[in-house]
Amino acid sequence: MLFEGKSITCTMLEGGIVEFQFNLQNESVNKFNRDTLAEFNEATATLAKNKDVKGVVVTSGKDVFIVGADITEFLSLFAAGRDKLIEWTKQANAIFNGFEDLPVPTVCAINGIALGGGMEMALSCDYRIASTSAQVGLPEVKLGLIPGFGGTTRLPRLIGSDNALEWIATGNQYKAEDALKVGAVDAVAEPGKLKDAAIQMVKQAIEGKLNWQKRREQKKSALKLNKMESLMAFSTSKAFVAGKAGPHYPAPMEAVNVVEKAARLARDEALLIEHEGFANVALSDQASSLITIFLNDQLIKKGAKKAAKAAKPIHWAGVLGAGIMGGGIAYQAASRGTPMAMKDIKPEALDLGMSEASKILLKGVEIGKITNQQMAKTLASITPTLEYSTLKDCDIVVEAVVENPKVKDSVLCEMESVLGDKAILASNTSTISIDLLAKNLKRPENFCGMHFFNPVHKMPLVEVIRGKKTSEETIATVVAWASAMGKSPIVVNDCPGFLVNRVLFPYFHGFSLLLRDGADFTAVDKVMEKFGWPMGPAYLLDVVGLDTAVHAANVMAEGFPDRMKKEFKDAIEALYEQKRFGQKNGKGFYAYSQDKKGKPKKDADPVAFDIIKSTGVGSKEFDKQDIIDRMMIPMLIETVRCLEEKIVATPSEADMGLVYGIGFPPFRGGALKYLDTIGLDKFIARAEQFKDLGKLYEPTETMRDMAKKGQKYYSL
Incomplete structure (x- = not known):
């Protein structure tokens, strides 16, 4: 045994070939935590000094290869500020560079999932061979991040900028055969033959049958694009990414910018661009929110596994x-x-x-x-x-x-x-x-x-x-x-409405108040869609069904009369009385027809405007922020009430209920994460401006107390 740690072992095989195995103790999967990175550095240094080492095969002792970085450990790094984060990424990448620079050929045997840091480990090898059951990818953008262990530098130089940007900007996972087609892996083998195939490949490299030095040089050099090719490639990518990601998800566009800026640079200089880009997005509110959702989702899965042990079949x-x-x-x-x-x-x-x-x-x-x-x-x-x-x-x-x-x-x-x-x-x-x-x-x-x-x-x-x-x-x-x-x-x-509907109907109540006061429902829909909702409140009500909404609103009013009982006939009720039930009968706030593909198509309907007008005080234009506040404040406060009344046990579950149940904008992390981002003191000050709208706009005493103490829901 050349090296033995808690995450990594290095064993000498025949012919000077070393098996460099990741096998994190007491865990079901391999991941890059701080201890693993430290061992990675130590094991690499050990091999670099050993003259008997002729080649290295990287394997996994788990059913997966490496699932990525341990995001829970790195949150504290994000909190430490930009300078310390960039310094840490430099140190981490020096470890990957050290492995890539070993004076012998390296082959990675990808036996299962290799995502994020796991894929970046594979990219630091000269060759990759994947099991038929393997899945690879760089999904960091789904956490609001970009690859931080060399992914934006190595992948474009390996498979071309177009393919690499598609991989990085979408964050998709790819099967072994798809990875082979673009050159992200060099061969595919059956699971039982994977290790032997990797050993055979490194033997060929040692014998000079594979030009591993040329392959390595390709990854360490600038991209081979002339000015016109570069202009075309990155302009096209930016247009595509902007259309898909939109303004609320900056990480995909940051990835394109990083690859473009680093295109004419060699590896070490390119990585400096990656470090800056990684810090740009890692310190954003969007990354904080998306990482919170990821961790909350893990918490729910953990709870389900625990429940399974006590469940009847x-x-x-x-x-x-x-x-x-x-x-x-x-x-x-x-x-x-x-x-x-x-x-x-x-x-x-x-x-x-x-x-x-x-x-x-x-x-x-x-x-x-x-x-x-x-x-x-x-x-x-x-x-x-x-x-x-x-x-x-x-x-x-x-x-x-x-x-x-x-x-x-x-x-x-x-x-x-x-x-x-x-x-x-x-x-x-x-x-x-x-x-x-x-x-x-x-x-x-x-x-x-x-x-x-x-x-x-x-x-x-x-x-x-x-x-x-x-x-x-x-x-x-x-x-x-x-x-x-x-x-x-x-x-x-x-309780009436449980969690999701109890929280949703104050949002609808805020909408009804806006319409009563003269707002145009189409304008409100546009503002709330730009805020991040998949559909505005009028369109959502049409999808839910106005008959269903009226019934549920009555249940909520009976359960919480101090907050949810209306003292006026609102637009939803008026439309319902005219038998406008929404999509189910083709007319609600909007009128519905079918497009060429047979999907519902909505159009503004003058009849709906006339019905709504009869319930309000005329028409009035509202400031966009006022619309957002009047819609969101009741929802956020009611979510807090559900937490305080123990309707839901944790902020994590409350937020996931809203994200998974009604499409709360994921980049905002859920109601309580969003409150943390705003700051309770600022939120309460804003709510005070709308207190004349009723008790739904009144923060709880606990919220006021937390605001005085500077507390957050996710740090309690």
Whole structure:
């Protein structure tokens, strides 16, 4: 053994070949933390001094290669300021350079995932050979960053600037075969033959059959682009990236600028450009927010794994109600391996539910995501039925009938009478109290809320709602099953609207107040879309359905009359009374038709303007910041109330509920992260300017206390 550490070992094989293996102790994956980087430096220095070393093969002792940098460790570096961050990146890159400059050929055997720093480690080798199951890429832009361990320098010199910029600016992962096509890897091998193939490749380099010195020189030199080629390549890339990323995500454009500025420089000078670019984005609010989302997502996954240990197994499940939601739930569970029974009282409803599942699956076949055989298998595992008895042996049944407490009560009680004593019942209600729905059940400990979001196959969130009598085993089982279905489950306590709708309707209330005071709904939509929402409030209400919105608003007003009861007829109610329900019947705030591709197309409708005008005080233009504040302040304060009342356990879960459930702008990190970014003192001062609009605009006493102490939600 030439070197042995807690992350890296170096073992001499035959012919002077060294196996340089990453195998981080007490972890399921390899990642670059500070200790690993220190060992990387030490192990490299050991090999550089050893005259018996003729070549190096880099391997992994895990099922993956290296997943990237340990972002949790580096957050403190970001907080240390620009100068210290740049100094650290210089030191880190000196380690990668030291490995790249070893006086012997190096080959990397990529056995699984090699992302971010893992891919940059592979790029510092002379050659790369990937397992057929490997996935590689530089996904840093998805965290608001750019590659910081030499990725923007080495990859363009290896695969050309066009290919490299596509890889870096999109942050996509690539299969081994796709990486081979562009030259990011040099060969692909079956998993069982990977190490031997890598050893054979380094032997060929040692014997002079592969010109490893030329390959290395290519990575260390300037890009081979003349002025015209450079102008064309980077102008095209900038236009493409600007169109895709938009103004709220600066990292992709920073990556293009870094590659362009460094194009005519050799490696060491190019890396100095990369260090500056990395600091530019690492210290941005967007990076802080996107990293927070990444860490929050990891927290949710960790909670789901913990729940799985306490969960009951789900072998056979059912859904009551075969509409769009019921069909979506049946599809989602069946596509992830849970056979489903789908029950309704009407054959045509069952046809609709099966049609919904088929439509989603057909789209998957069209884009090559699944095969016809997989589609057939999924459909075959959904059993449509008109009888409760078909579901009697289910381990769990999700009720997804009309949002009416009396109907739900009747259906749930009838279903419970058929099910086994240990089976779980869950309701896909979006607003109705779980304790109310549990009132007539004989086994309320086996009952909870399981709130999916529409469309089920696209929206990642599931709210798991705990009633007063819900058992921990029930919660654990539903969380584990939601996770197995590919969803991100968040556990919340029972209250009107739970977390997401309770927070969303104050936002809609702010919208209603703006319209009452003369705002143009199309102008509000444009401002809020520029703020970062996927759609403005009027368009969102049309998608949700104005009938659904009116019902939910009434539930919220009854639950929180001091804040959410309206003293006026608002535009939403007025449109609903005129039977304008939104997209579902082709007219709401907007009028809907179909474009050439058959997708809904919205247009401003004079009739809607006239209806809205009758509820307000005429027309008035509002300052963009005023629109943002009047919309966002109620939502942010209500999120804080949910945290203070323990409806949701942590800021992380609250924020992920908003990001995954209603599309809260990810680059802002969620409501509580956004409050941290603004600063509570500034936020409260702004809220005070709108206090005449009602209690929804009134910060809590805890918020005021935190502001005085300079506290933040993510540092508590």
